[in-house]
Amino acid sequence: MTSLIYSPIKKNATSSGFSIIELIIVLMISGIISSIILPNFSKIHSYAKKNAIIQQGHSLQYALESYFLDQGHYPKSTSIRDLFSSLKEKNILKKEPKNPYTNTLYSQTDKSGLIQYSVNDDTSEYLLQMMGKNNVETLFECNN
Numbered sequence: 001m002t003s004l005i006y007s008p009i010k011k012n013a014t015s016s017g018f019s020i021i022e023l024i025i026v027l028m029i030s031g032i033i034s035s036i037i038l039p040n041f042s043k044i045h046s047y048a049k050k051n052a053i054i055q056q057g058h059s060l061q062y063a064l065e066s067y068f069l070d071q072g073h074y075p076k077s078t079s080i081r082d083l084f085s086s087l088k089e090k091n092i093l094k095k096e097p098k099n100p101y102t103n104t105l106y107s108q109t110d111k112s113g114l115i116q117y118s119v120n121d122d123t124s125e126y127l128l129q130m131m132g133k134n135n136v137e138t139l140f141e142c143n144n
Contacts, residue, residue: 046133048100049100049101049113049132049133050132050139052100053100053113053130053131053132053139053140054130054139054140056097056130056140057128057130057139057140057142058140059097060097060115060128060130061128061142063087063092063093064087064126064128065144066092067086067087067090067092068124070090070092071090073121073124074119074124074126075087075119076119076121077117077119079108080106080107080108080115080117081105081106081107081108083117084096084105084106099112099113100113101113101133110135111134111135112131112132112133112134112135113130113131113132113133113135114130114131114135115128115129115130115131116128116129116130116131117129124144125143125144126143126144127141127142127143128140128141128142128143129141
């Protein structure tokens with residue numbers, strides 16, 4: 001049988017390989033799959049960071065209450081670094097948590113995941129707030 005299209009490459013029964021069409025189809029399928037998976041991965045990653053902050057908030061609340069039971073008052077801290085130092089000094093906090101957004105220790109200048117702590121010495125009340133991405137959303141808030 002003669003071919004209608006002349007091809008300088010002769011095919012024999014033992015030649016193997018992929019045609020351009022097959023490669024294009026594989027690339028298109030890969031692109032479609034990745035366009036479905038990548039946005040979901042981003043959402044899962046963001047959700048995990050939020051949950052880490054909420055879990056750390058509960059742990060910090062527990063540590064504050066333990067400090068109160070031991071000392072009769074809440075830590076008088078002006079910064080989050082002082083708060084963690086007070087809790088570590090009394091062996092209530094073993095190690096300082098890391099900010100999931102920056103993967104460094106928390107500080108007062110965090111652009112995301114900021115922790116705000118204040119205590120009223122007269123009423124022995126405290127307020128603990130833990131913020132989310134870009135410090136826009138309050139993810140965890142507790143007081144006594």
